[in-house]
Amino acid sequence: MAKQKPREKSRVRIAPYDGPVGGWGSLKGVTEIMWREAVPLSDWPSLLKQNKSDGFACVSCSYGRPDEPGLFEICENGAKATAWEITDKRCGPDFFAEHTVAELESWSDLELEEQGRLTEPMRWDADSDKYVPCSWDEAFEGIASELRALEPEETVFYTSGRASLEASYMYQLLARLYGNNNLPDSSNMCHESTSVALPQTIGQAVGTVKIEDFKHTECVMFFGQNVGVNSPRMLHQLEAVRKRDVPILSFNPLFERGLERFTNPASPIKMLTGAETQISTQYHQLKPGGDLATLVGMTKTLFAMDQEAKAEGRERILDTDFIEKHTHGFDEFTAAMDQFLWRDIESASGLTRADIEAAAKVYGQADAVIACYGMGLTQHRSGVLAIQMLSNLLLLCGNIGKPGAGIFPVRGHSNVQGQRTVGITEKPKLAPLDKFAEQFGFEPPREKGRDTVEACQGVRDGSVKAFVSLGGNFIRAIPETEIMERAWRDMKLTVQIITKLNRGAIVHGKTAYLLPCLGRIELDRQKSGIQFVTVEDTTGRYHASYGYSEPASEHLLSEPAIVAGMAKALLPENPKVDWDGWVADYAKVRDAIATSYPEIFHDFNTRIKENPKGFDRPLPAREREWETPTGKANFISPRSLSEDPDLPATRLGVLTLITLRSNDQFNTTVYGLDDRLRGIDGTRMVLLMNEADMEEWELNEGDEIDLHGAAADNVPRVVRGLRVVKYNIPQGACGGYYPECNPLLPLWHHAKGSNVPAAKSIPVRIVKREGESDSLPLIA
The missing domain is CATH 3.40.228.10 (Dimethylsulfoxide Reductase, domain 2)
Incomplete structure (x- = not known):
């Protein structure tokens, strides 16, 4: 029987929430999602393994763990991320046989991901507009064939923050052996400003x-x-x-x-x-x-x-x-x-x-x-x-x-800092290219690659023709979503290495593959035995992460195995790169990392095994050693109090939109339609407004409005059907959820020097809808 599109809640409840963070509300949220995701009771003890020295690093945020972790070293969102990965729900070939991709385009992020874990590789079939099963070898050869027909600079290799150090290192090497530094990642969307400033x-x-x-x-x-x-x-x-x-x-x-x-x-x-x-x-x-x-x-x-x-x-x-x-x-x-x-x-x-x-x-x-x-x-x-x-x-x-x-x-996502440490960067000066050349016997590309904004620009102007994504939901995370989706479909190839269905799998190029991978929490069995991976937390400490649960499907491959499979199909044989040996034993990948980055990772395997609590990267500034051109820490004088020419302070009828995350999501992954901490239940299509602004616009709570972009370029950008909610927010500002409000964010509206999209200050205008749906019921 065909799986039907899940129904969103028919009733919306918006009322002030007076409880604290944590408490019974948090415990209830964890229990609910474990049941909703049909996590077997036998897997509930996995929560005791989360963020422990003999367990797995949380797949959501990268916050460090104390030397003496508690019995439950988890939070509500971390538990939700675990439930999301070890769910008993499956999204296999039978699901895709019953739904065209055009049909799935109308599904929300939540509805897509709630179908569960992907179970085997799939290829998009243009005649039927459906994803159909294919073998791993067929997928690797099909991807390689498309990439060989392109110039290296026409392909982007994106990485979400979730990939391990081992997978990230292999992935960046694949890109550079192929011939480019087009290695944007989720850091480009959030903390690249840090990487430029500090x-x-x-x-x-x-x-x-x-x-x-x-x-x-x-x-x-x-x-x-x-x-x-x-x-x-x-x-x-x-x-x-x-x-x-x-x-x-x-x-x-x-x-x-x-x-x-x-x-x-x-x-x-x-x-x-x-x-x-x-x-x-x-x-x-x-x-x-x-x-x-x-x-x-x-x-x-x-x-x-x-x-x-x-x-x-x-x-x-x-x-x-x-x-x-x-x-x-x-x-x-x-x-x-x-x-x-x-x-x-x-x-x-x-x-x-x-x-x-x-x-x-x-x-x-x-x-x-x-x-x-x-x-x-x-x-x-x-x-x-x-x-x-x-x-x-x-x-x-x-x-x-x-x-x-x-x-x-x-930092946000689990290993976003670590993957940059091992070479995921579009900036050649930040990668040890000379060491790579000596280590692997090739001449690495020296031209600057594309960051996230530049990759999007390339998709729009047609200079980027292929996009390979190691995790994440790029098309949902980026600015001006609707404009980008139209351009996205003109690419020759899109590849998604993912665990669950998301928007990035539905909006695709002319040739498209879904490559389902093992999750970090799952047992990773390779020729030399069960493997562990490593990650870096936001404090610069490296930890081992051990799988706990049985894989969602016998057909899944690990991220390192998928990267190696693509590399072997695409690249000429290189005796200095033992892809098969690396997949068989991840310790060999860590040895290679130690050779490339000896100052940070010397004796990598020994130290990670002998230090259950992890070991630290060198932090010179922590020791008051300043690796700057002056040899000292530098005071940098601000040029002004704001470098934002788009601030609407003097523009009549313009508000500043702040995009927000609810307590029922992590990045683009939406676990539910509730935001308990803001008192919103049953919807994400809301606009939080100051009471004085509501009076000025003659709006009442529950009124339905369209939100239009008010950027200086006059390009039409709109998000329709938002409910007005009175909220404690500064006058002149408003708040809406990410990624739903991303269509309003211009691609060029980004931080000077880092290209990080300026998603916390988007100029917008309100247009009230007229007609019967003006006031939607809000149950207090």
Whole structure:
């Protein structure tokens, strides 16, 4: 019997949610998805293996694990990601035989992925418009035939953040042996601003903070990081910080429950009593993109505090010894700060001078401060500059390179940082090309490859003709989705290496293959025995990850096996690259990684086996060693309070849209239609609005509107059928879910210097729908 399209909830319930993050709501969410995904009871104990030294690294976020993990070292979203992977639902040839691809185009992300795990390789058949089964050899040879007919620069090799170090290393080598550096990844969409900003300031592309620093910190600051949704396990550290009465300062346009209140679901006493921990001691609701101006204001306050302390003979606020010994450009930076006026700072930040000064005083009085940030900082036109300004603030008081202090970019997907470490990069200068040449006997391409934005531009102008994706749901994650989907269909080849059906499989090129792979949680049996893989967490620590569950299908191959299969079919034989040997024994891949990156991965196999808790990559800035051209940490003066010419501050009828994730999703994977923490149940098609803006537009809750792009290029962009929801959001701003609102984000609207799409500040206009459907029922 044919599987029918799942029905979305017929009733929508929107009402304020007054509970904390965690607590019984979190426990209920985990239980519900385990049952809904038909996870066998025998696999429920896998949750005990999650983020443990003898278990598997979470397949969702990349947050680090403490040296002494708890019994349940998981969060609600991490458990949902596990259930999503070990589900008992299957999406095999019988499903595809009953549905054309054109039919499946009308299905939502949730409806597609809820069909379960893919079970065998499939090829799109143009005559029937259906995916049909094919053998692995047929798939590999078909892909190779298409790629051989193209010039290397016409193909893009994309990677999501989920792939292991072993698979990522093999994949980048495949691309370079083929002849290009077209290796964009999900980092291009989120933390590339970090990778550009921090090397210029502190000499390394990743943060300096370890989990253990939270035990020693005297202040924690958050900028644009929704910890309750994107990295909930951090709340355990924040709970301990608050027990020590350490202040936490949060800066975010929306009040996010994870930065307000937390009930630890791992604590029986707190679950029984309902006891909550207040997280933020100050919560500053700034404008979208107002972080840069806020940081400038905090810096001016610190300078004033320091001058006052100096005049009164008190201990200085600035760490003058650190500044003199370890930094460069301080005098120029000081002069630059003098040029900014408080009235402009208040206008650009959305905060009062008093609020900014209050935050700066807490920061200036603490001896060790951790500054955490997420995509609320990186996904703006001024993203690179804002991160450098945050680095400036930390350098002023010596808050890099000492216990309890540092800069902490909280990365998203599980191994997104690690795959960049082993060569997934479009920038040749970041890969050891000379070492690759010596190691594998070929001349690597030296031309810069395409990042995510440039890959999209190539698809649109026809210069990219093939797209191979190792995981992810690229077509849903990128800007101006509808425009890109039209161009996507003109490509000659699309290949998806995935575990579940998603939009990227449905919107395809003229030749298309689905290559289903093992999930990280599944047992990976190869010729030398059961294999483990390795990942890097957001703190720069490497962990082994061991499979636990039986594979979803006997026909699945591991990601390394799929990469090797494509490489053997496509590339001429190379005696220095033992694809078969690497697949048979992943330890040999790790040996190759150690040869390519000896400073980081020397004795890789020995260290990963002898250190169950993992081992750390070198972090020079943590030791106050500055690998910059000046040999010191650099103050970088901001050119302005905003580099965003599209901000609608003076444009009548234009709002700034912030794209958001619900607590029922991770990246483009949507687990359900509820957002418990925002009180939204049964729909994702909403627009969160300030009450004053609703009055100005004569809108009521439940009114149905269309949201139009208001970018300066006047290209039509629209998302239709959003319900208006009154919400605590700054006037002039509005919020909508990602990826549903991606069609409104212009491809060219990205951070200067990093090309990260500026998804947190999209100019939009509201058009109210007329007719019978104007007001949709909202059940409170």
